[in-house]
Amino acid sequence: MxxxxxxxxxxxxxxxxxxxxxxxxxxxxxxxxxxxxxxIESDNEVIATFKSTRLLIGQSTERVKQRQLHFRISHVFGKIKGIDNFFGLDQINNMHISLEYGLTDFIQLGIARSNKPDKTYSNSIKISALRQRDGASPFPFALSYFGSLDIKTREYFPEARNKNFSGRLEYVNQLLISRKFNKDLSLQVSPTFVYRNLTETENDPNAIFSIAMGGRYLISRSISLNAEYYYTLPTFDTHDGSKNTLAVGMDIETGGHVFQLYFTNAFALHPGKFAINQSGDFFNRDINFGFSILREFSFSKKSK
Structure with missing residues (x-):
């Protein structure tokens, strides 16, 4: 005034x-x-840094707006090798279903279920702490926190080292830092910490730290090219010959839907797995094809 x-x-x-x-x-x-x-407005938030709350398989700084619900179905197929299994399409390697709700305009809650490898349920929260702004009071980047508790529910093998409930838990913590440089280019870096109460072998570390890097480039109003890469620090390497996670693909936006098509060496779609080393080399044709379908629902009361 x-x-x-x-x-x-x-x-x-x-x-x-x-x-x-x-x-x-x-x-x-x-x-x-x-x-x-x-x-000049002093509170101009930079919007549409990414088209979705996911870059491809990992989280982005975008959050679900207040009183909106995102329903997402994701599939990853088998390795793209040979015509005998139709280049992997005959085999569904993993299915991931998630619901994400905007509790407020800066707090997002989510639940999810992945069938492989451990029949995992995930409970997550994303908090938008800082937002990129321009105008009279600019701020150069967006910062969000993502946390997830993964619960593995598959039946334990008789030789399992720990059959207690605590052995089924994995904890994921990420700082999501992004910047939209112009209307076409957005980049993100995400320090990621995963703690597993029970590892596959006694030699594997419980705590793993990795750095995720990714971005998108808009090639039309509704289509963007995306990529993301998770690099596990050598100190926290699982030492099993596995490679870091890489995913490349695209977003296709059509009204209330967002389609994501991607190629990745990740076999799992919950963060407790793909944020650490995977059992495939992307550059040795250990590649899976996957896709996601996102549908938005709004529960906001529209003024008449």
Whole structure:
């Protein structure tokens, strides 16, 4: 309100001065520049950094808006090797179903289920802590926190080292840091910490730290090219000859749906698995084809 009054007074004063005596062009330019400064919004959030809450298989800084629900179905097929299994399409390697709800405009809650490898349920939260802004009070990047508790429910083998419930739990913590450089290019880096109460072997570390890097490039209004890569620090390597996770693909937006098509060496789609080393080398044709379908539902009350 104060800014509006200041603008009004400045306009009135300038008109009275202009009516009394002529002014030169430089003074006019200075006046209008000052008006522009006063009317710039101080809270311009940069929007649509990514088309979805996922880059491809991993989280992005985008969050579900308040009172909106995102329903997502994802599939990953078998290895793209040979015609005998139709280049992997005969085999569904994993299915992932998730629901994400915007509790507030900066807190997102989610639940999910993956059938492989451990019949895993995931409970997650995403908190949008800082948002990229331009205008009079700019901020250069967006920062979100993502946390997930993964619960493995598959039946234990008789030789399992730990059959207690605690052995079924995995904890995922990520800081998601992104910047939209222009309308086409957005990049993100995500330090990721995974803690597993029970590992496959006694030699594997319980705690694993990795760095995720990714981005998207918009090639049309509704299509973007995306990529993401999870690099596990050597200190936390599982030492089983596995390779880091890589995914490349595209987003296709059609109204209330977002389709994601991708190629990846990840065999699992919950973060407790794909955020750590996988059992395939992307550059040795250990590649799976996958896709996701996202549908948005809004529970906001529309004013009549």
């Amino acid at each position: 104060k800014k509006r009054l200041a603008v009004l007074l400045l306009i009135v004063c300038s008109l009275s001065v202009y009516a009394q005596e002529p002014t030169n062009n430089q003074e006019d330019d200075d006046l209008f520049a000052e008006l522009d400064d006063l009317t």
